[in-house]
Amino acid sequence: MMSFRQLLQRELNALWHEPWQLALISYIPLIGIFSLWWLFNAGLPRELPVAIVDQDKSQLSRMLVRQLQANAVISPIHYQDVGSAKASMEKAETYAVVVLPFQLNRDLLTGHQPIIDIRYNAQYLLVGKLLSSQIQLSLADGLKHKALIKQLASGVPMAQAKVNINPVQTQISALYNANSNYIVFLLPPVLLALGQLLAMLVFANSLNRELRLNTLQEWFSLGTRRVLFAKILVYTPLIVLQGRLILTLLYQYLGLPLAGQFGQLLLAQVVMLLAVWLLVLTIFFLLQDSARVISFCTALFAPAFPFMGITFPTQEMPLLAQWWRLLMPSSHYIDTHVGVVSYGQSFSAFTQQIVSYWGFLFLIPIIVFLARKVKRDTQVVLSKTQCSEVN
Template sequence: MTSLIRRELKALWNDPWQFALVTYIPILGIISLWWLFSAGMPRQLPVAIVDHDQSQLSRMLARRIQANPAAEPIGYQDIASAKRAMTQGEVYALVVLPYRLKRDLLTGHSPTIEIRYNSQFLLVGKLLSSQIQLSLADGLLHVASKKQLALGVPKAQAEINLRPVTSQTTALYNSNSNYIGFLVPPVLLALGQLLAMLVFANSLNRELRLNTMSEWFSLGTRRVLFAKMLVYTPLILLQGRFILAILYQFLNLPLAGDFGLLLVAQVAMLLAVWLLVLVIFFLLQDCARVISFCTALFAPAFPFMGITFPTLDMPVLAQLWRKLMPSSHYIDTHVGVVSYGQGWDTLADQLINYWGFLFLIPVIIFLATRVKRAHLADQSLSPEGAK
């Protein structure tokens, strides 16, 4: 086994691309993502304001929106130009203040203030929608309070009439709405899984490129594959540990649980990734097709985690695809450990979710045996084999 590990390490050292995947490329990716999300929350997102009323009230509402740090209002003369700006990506939301807004409010009518946002930008759209509604509600509440006082209602009673029930919302997870703690870990996880797939697939494809499959089979298929796993599992796990150190030690993001739980869960996730890549490799036996198929399988990992979109609302096919994604099983452990401080007993229950990947082992054995027989048959039919 030692000679097989040395063989794999030598191949890693002689392959610049493979060496880059396990060394400096992950570091560059982590730094780039941290820089992109370093602001913590989106600020001053452009919002189109179409003011048909042009009253003191409508201008006050526009100022309320401008006072919100998440929005940067831009005035437009008509809805058509504002829609065009949203289509072209110049603004992310649109607020229409209707004609006779002030008069309708003062005369007891119910005017409609339109708030539209680009739902293609899921998080940005929801953030702007909620923040704009809060700003408008605060401004309209001020107007309603003045109206109550003008009717002779005492100030204390007016407050009760306008706010009969007060509520307080306390976030249990990501309480400061920091996008670094909310988005960066699952994004890094999705990229890390994709990187792990590329590393292991490149290691297998190298045998095809260099035509060393006969050497592979003579050394023993299981022993060679086990040596590859022994080499690359610690290297990828070291990258995962580095990511956790950056997030929860250097950036001091909240961590309620223990690092050890996350590392054990990462090992289970990597073993599941290796099994999926092996099935695809033995099934296709073509370098380009193996990478293409693996990339298509693992690329949608982030939306399948359920961080930004509820997975229960996905179609049945998408939910089945999610079950094939090892990162979808790992993310439950990650959120549980980071946010709720779950222990080893809960981790053991979550690791059972990987049991379905064990059915890939007999499939791999069958496909590997078929490939070996085909390779030996090709050798026997070759001119050198015939001689």
């Protein structure tokens, strides 16, 4: 019987002799982290192409185009007709279309309500939302200026005219991410989704190696739980180290705002990883096929980012999607991450979030049952093989 130290050495040797596995815990995460940081390092999208169709060609419409051009987010591109503008958006050459209608200036002067057609590509969730708000803001500023001039021309005093245009003044004070920086908003959950996927691949590859080398019988003879504990003890610190690197990059090197402490985040990452290990183990013992295990796990964990609720309200998802979300450990972790990073939550709130993982404990008896079944099947196959060799 191997000692536990020898079991750890067995896993480390297996890791050292698996180039792909070694890559997953070394340079591949680094490439992924720095590639994503490079993609988001601008902080805010700027000069997004927007198709402009000016059917009025008046002084007012040209002024509105200048308002759009003055917005750092928008880069207007002129088109002669609506059809070509729509075609450019369908080809992803532009992300939105603004149609300034014919007789826009005359309708405003005569008291009518012209319709300015604004369309955006909702497939690009964040870009579409950003452009929609910025286009409306720029056009509103221009039209308010026109309305102010009209009221002054009709003899309304300046003070009263300003009240008429803005009867209610609002002030928006951001409690978190005051600069609307996309690194703060998007990069942490994207890296979390990538990290969860890599963690799944690492652990699944470690289990699949027993299938590829036909060492299941050796595994069972060494003690199923002891070998599993050795695998968990080897790979959990390595993946947590990757998580610590991500936190260091985001909140120390890049200096993103952090209201709480690293300790809660690291502990939450350990709990999340244990939940990932339980899911992978269940799928491994259930399917017992390397390719199918990887395929099924990838399909399960692939939609991690949208299920976090960062870009889309999860309450609006279909019931099946909400159940799927509950199976995703990252969906539980993201509540802790937002609470610690944004609000510096208390330890009692952190404890309640950790308790949300309780459902994963039901996987333990399932894993025990499946492991025993696989062990029996392996022993039966081995006995039949030995009998056939004797005959």
